[in-house]
Every structure is written in C-alpha cells, then in structure tokens.
Amino acid sequence: DAGVIQSPRHEVTEMGQEVTLRCKPISGHDYLFWYRQTMMRGLELLIYFNNNVPIDDSGMPEDRFSAKMPNASFSTLKIQPSEPRDSAVYFCASSFGQGRRYNEQFFGPGTRLTVL
Amino acid sequence: GESVGLHLPTLSVQEGDNSIINCAYSNSASDYFIWYKQESGKGPQFIIDIRSNMDKRQGQRVTVLLNKTVKHLSLQIAATQPGDSAVYFCAENVYGGSQGNLIFGKGTKLSVKP
Numbered sequence: 001d002a003g004v005i006q007s008p009r010h011e012v013t014e015m016g017q018e019v020t021l022r023c024k025p026i027s028g029h030d031y032l033f034w035y036r037q038t039m040m041r042g043l044e045l046l047i048y049f050n051n052n053v054p055i056d057d058s059g060m061p062e063d064r065f066s067a068k069m070p071n072a073s074f075s076t077l078k079i080q081p082s083e084p085r086d087s088a089v090y091f092c093a094s095s096f097g098q099g100r101r102y103n104e105q106f107f108g109p110g111t112r113l114t115v116l
Numbered sequence: 117g118e119s120v121g122l123h124l125p126t127l128s129v130q131e132g133d134n135s136i137i138n139c140a141y142s143n144s145a146s147d148y149f150i151w152y153k154q155e156s157g158k159g160p161q162f163i164i165d166i167r168s169n170m171d172k173r174q175g176q177r178v179t180v181l182l183n184k185t186v187k188h189l190s191l192q193i194a195a196t197q198p199g200d201s202a203v204y205f206c207a208e209n210v211y212g213g214s215q216g217n218l219i220f221g222k223g224t225k226l227s228v229k230p
Binding site (some may be wrong): 093104 | 137150152157158159160161165189217218219220221222223
C-alpha cells in the first residue's frame with residue numbers, strides 16, 4: 001500500500017485566495033483525520049470522519065474552513081478565503097476502526113501551506 | 117514532552133547511549149497511549165503503543181513505561197542512533213471519548229550526536 005497520499009506537498013498562495021488540500025486515505029480504512037501543525041500550537045485535530053461522515057469538527061478554526069469526504073478514498077480540506085495565519089503544515093491521517101477500541105493512525109507526508 | 121511555547125523541549129544524547137523521553141498527560145480517563153516519531157519534513161510515524169492495563173511494553177530497541185498514578189508516560193530508546201533524531205510525540209485516547217480520536221502532546225526533539 002502506498003500509505004496516505006496528500007497533495008499538493010507545498011502550496012504558496014496570496015491572502016484571500018481559495019486553497020484546497022487533498023487526501024487519499026489507506027484503502028480499507030474507515031476513519032480519516034485532518035490535522036494542522038504549527039510551532040506555536042503543535043498538532044491540532046481539525047475534523048475527523050467515520051465512514052465518510054463528519055464526526056467531530058469542533059477543531060475547525062472558523063467558517064473559512066470546510067472539509068468534505070465524498071467517498072471512502074478521497075477527502076478535501078478547503079480554506080476560503082485564506083489568511084497569513086493559516087500558514088502551517090496540514091496532515092491527513094487514516095485508521096481502521098470497525099469496532100476496535102484502539103486505532104493506530106497513519107499519517108500522510110503533509111501539505112506545507114504558506115499564505116502571503 | 118510538555119510544551120514550552122515556541123521552543124520544543126530538546127534532548128541531546130550521544131550515539132550509542134540510551135534516551136528517555138517523557139510525557140505528562142492530564143486526563144485520568146485516558147486508557148490508550150501512542151508514541152509517534154516525526155522526522156523533518158515528514159508526517160508522524162507510529163512507534164509503539166500501550167493500553168492502560170499495562171505498565172510496560174517493549175518493542176525493537178524501544179520501551180514504553182506508563183505510570184497511571186502520576187499520569188506519566190516515557191519512551192526509552194536503547195543504543196540511540198543518528199537515525200533516531202526526530203521530534204517525538206505522545207498521544208492519548210480518552211476512554212469514553214470519540215472512538216479513534218487522539219490528543220497529541222507538543223513533542224520533544226531528540227538530537228543524536230555522532
């Protein structure tokens with residue numbers, strides 16, 4: 001398996017522009033997580049899905065952020081409009097739940113976003 | 117592994133020595149813990165996990181110790197190698213919380229001197 005795939009790996013954009021980050025989870029995994037990592041705040045959970053359904057989006061900073069999972073093999077995180085304070089590394093992770101109590105999360109390589 | 121704002125706690129060790137990385141957690145309801153390793157420019161990678169019904173678990177060159185009394189977790193790396201240089205995160209899962217949800221600590225940077 002290729003692992004969790006994220007694209008793009010790097011994104012540089014200007015303030016006010018729309019940014020879309022993409023994730024392909026590991027095949028067969030039923031949980032998908034979006035995280036944001038900064039030096040100041042560390043690794044923060046933004047939202048996670050179970051069987052394509054959003055379960056907890058309490059970590060989404062504000063209405064400018066939205067995430068979708070139209071099918072089991074694809075998810076997007078969108079920021080519109082983007083602001084300089086959104087600059088961070090965004091990670092996608094997936095795991096296999098299926099009733100298991102303890103689920104190891106597998107992380108993608110991340111997307112480094114810079115908003116000028 | 118406690119956060120110190122802009123700067124990560126750093127542990128510097130000599131190649132071949134043993135390393136001990138510590139993590140304090142705050143929720144006594146946490147029942148599952150994971151250590152992740154993050155190398156520069158990469159995503160976190162699973163190292164080892166432990167459930168709250170255990171106090172020690174060993175892997176290849178790594179050992180995790182759990183002290184529920186003081187809510188403390190540690191990762192021991194034997195014979196530390198340059199390839200072990202990375203940021204190490206502990207993560208916890210709260211019993212009764214959302215399945216699959218992990219809370220991550222701020223991380224500790226391990227630097228291995230050749």
